[in-house]
Amino acid sequence: MTLITRRAALAGATGLLMAGCDRITTSPTVRKVLTLGEKATLSSQKLVTGRNALAQEFTRADLSPRFRVNGNRLPASADYAAHMTNGFADWELEVAGLVTRPLAMTLAQLKAAPQRTQITRHDCVEGWSAIGEWTGVPLGLLLRHAGVSAKAQYVVFHCADDFSGIPFYESIDMVEAFHPQTILAHTMNRQALSVGHGAPIRLRAERQLGYKQAKYVMKIEAVASLDGIYGGKGGYWEDHSGYQWNAGI
Amino acid sequence: MDATEPVEMLRDASSVAPGPLVYRTHLPVRIWHWINALSIFVMLMSGATIFNAHPRLYWGAYGANFDEPWLVIGRRGQEGFVNLLGLEIPTTGFLGFTENSIRAFPPLVTIPNYYSLAEGRQWHFFFAWVLVISAVLYLLYSILSKHLSRDLALQPHERKFGHLWHDLKQHARLRFPKGEAARAYNPLQKIAYLGVIFGLIPLVVLTGLTMSPMLNAAFPWLLDLFGGRQSARSIHFLCAGGFAAFTVIHLFMVVLAGPINELRSMVTGWYRLPAERMEDRP
Numbered sequence: 173m174t175l176i177t178r179r180a181a182l183a184g185a186t187g188l189l190m191a192g193c194d195r196i197t198t199s200p201t202v203r204k205v206l207t208l209g210e211k212a213t214l215s216s217q218k219l220v221t222g223r224n225a226l227a228q229e230f231t232r233a234d235l236s237p238r239f240r241v242n243g244n245r246l247p248a249s250a251d252y253a254a255h256m257t258n259g260f261a262d263w264e265l266e267v268a269g270l271v272t273r274p275l276a277m278t279l280a281q282l283k284a285a286p287q288r289t290q291i292t293r294h295d296c297v298e299g300w301s302a303i304g305e306w307t308g309v310p311l312g313l314l315l316r317h318a319g320v321s322a323k324a325q326y327v328v329f330h331c332a333d334d335f336s337g338i339p340f341y342e343s344i345d346m347v348e349a350f351h352p353q354t355i356l357a358h359t360m361n362r363q364a365l366s367v368g369h370g371a372p373i374r375l376r377a378e379r380q381l382g383y384k385q386a387k388y389v390m391k392i393e394a395v396a397s398l399d400g401i402y403g404g405k406g407g408y409w410e411d412h413s414g415y416q417w418n419a420g421i
Numbered sequence: 422m423d424a425t426e427p428v429e430m431l432r433d434a435s436s437v438a439p440g441p442l443v444y445r446t447h448l449p450v451r452i453w454h455w456i457n458a459l460s461i462f463v464m465l466m467s468g469a470t471i472f473n474a475h476p477r478l479y480w481g482a483y484g485a486n487f488d489e490p491w492l493v494i495g496r497r498g499q500e501g502f503v504n505l506l507g508l509e510i511p512t513t514g515f516l517g518f519t520e521n522s523i524r525a526f527p528p529l530v531t532i533p534n535y536y537s538l539a540e541g542r543q544w545h546f547f548f549a550w551v552l553v554i555s556a557v558l559y560l561l562y563s564i565l566s567k568h569l570s571r572d573l574a575l576q577p578h579e580r581k582f583g584h585l586w587h588d589l590k591q592h593a594r595l596r597f598p599k600g601e602a603a604r605a606y607n608p609l610q611k612i613a614y615l616g617v618i619f620g621l622i623p624l625v626v627l628t629g630l631t632m633s634p635m636l637n638a639a640f641p642w643l644l645d646l647f648g649g650r651q652s653a654r655s656i657h658f659l660c661a662g663g664f665a666a667f668t669v670i671h672l673f674m675v676v677l678a679g680p681i682n683e684l685r686s687m688v689t690g691w692y693r694l695p696a697e698r699m700e701d702r703p
Contacts, residue, residue, distance in 0.1 A: 194533075297538065299654060
């Protein structure tokens with residue numbers, strides 16, 4: 173009988189292989205090289221996609237029978253709880269940063285502004301998709317109204333929810349911010365946006381994956397750079413889970 | 422295992438009289454082969470990581486947890502299963518649940534070898550570039566150098582059903598061409614390679630692009646072509662299955678045909694023609 177059984181040899185070889193793989197996947201140099209792919213993807217997507225090229229829109233017959241909730245389902249803050257109790261009646265959306273006229277808009281004011289309704293597909297980074305109907309104010313309209321500066325490169329969305337005390341935020345660039353289908357939605361499938369889906373408003377940036385679609389948006393900030401904002405990578409998932417800032421893929 | 426028999430047979434045959442060394446594989450083809458081999462491995466394994474994030478496949482434009490999948494790799498407690506079109510197949514220890522994982526694909530076949538969707542995506546999208554750029558360069562070379570028309574395209578006599586049927590029977594008996602006949606690719610081999618180059622690779626790339634929401638805006642016709650994003654995701658996964666099957670058969674064939682000789686030809690370009698079998702000699 174041999175001391176080294178085939179099973180043990182296989183397990184040993186597997187262990188060695190896995191350790192080798194581990195050294196490659198955790199190497200900082202390798203990770204740096206891999207980000208080149210991310211840059212190439214973002215540049216070429218920008219190159220082939222027109223600024224105003226639209227995401228596919230559907231009809232009501234195409235709606236997902238049930239649109240699953242994802243991410244946080246209920247922000248934990250006391251402030252949010254108070255807003256929820258009185259139906260967001262004195263809630264205000266703050267528009268700040270590189271703007272000449274900072275705004276504070278109530279839900280009623282947002283609903284009284286010009287609206288856009290679109291039936292679009294929500295694609296989670298995990299792979300699933302759901303189709304929903306969204307109504308809201310075009311973000312570009314709000315930014316123009318606030319007199320956004322030409323120096324602004326990104327729009328940051330500060331949200332009411334958090335993960336283990338770390339606030340959720342996201343960001344998009346000015347092309348996506350002024351895209352005609354980028355709206356701050358307060359209505360989903362013809363009903364007031366539910367708490368699970370991000371009440372009172374959530375972002376819909378239809379050419380981006382789900383993690384960009386910030387829920388519970390409290391404040392919008394126009395900035396020249398993402399440096400120094402929270403972790404500096406442009407979003408909660410980007411800072412803490414290594415997701416790419418570009419959610420167009 | 423019956424596989425020892427043909428190997429013995431080959432060894433006997435080659436001991437009769439070794440054939441001459443011939444220069445068979447040009448440098449650009451060899452370079453592409455190895456870059457592509459690496460890309461395919463990384464794509465399959467990082468793709469397995471991405472699949473693990475939502476191990477369910479659907480047809481149509483949408484599909485999520487409340488919708489009907491056609492394929493699920495899941496687990497119930499400590500039992501892994503694959504559910505294909507409603508038929509449940511137990512896969513404990515392989516898929517869905519193993520000693521060290523509760524994910525659809527175990528860490529042995531994923532990159533990285535722990536669950537990280539973000540890192541899996543980084544690997545996948547980097548090597549997608551490697552795969553596409555090297556495939557385009559290879560294709561250009563193959564057309565310009567006539568590698569495609571001379572070595573890969575089926576010659577007129579090979580396109581006849583009788584010829585293909587004969588080749589198929591020979592393959593089933595694990596009897597491969599010898600001597601001068603082994604200098605060129607055989608018809609089934611050509612069909613397999615052409616299938617990968619003009620079938621699987623374009624299909625996997627296009628279905629991959631169809632999953633990008635940004636590119637959906639740039640090329641909405643891709644969604645129509647594949648019947649929606651979730652259909653594209655399903656086809657992408659089936660293509661991955663095609664690559665995995667090709668790789669397994671390809672490696673099996675290399676082993677049967679003489680791994681040292683085959684490896685040498687893919688590294689140095691020089692291939693030793695297998696000696697002709699006595700009974701095949703005129």
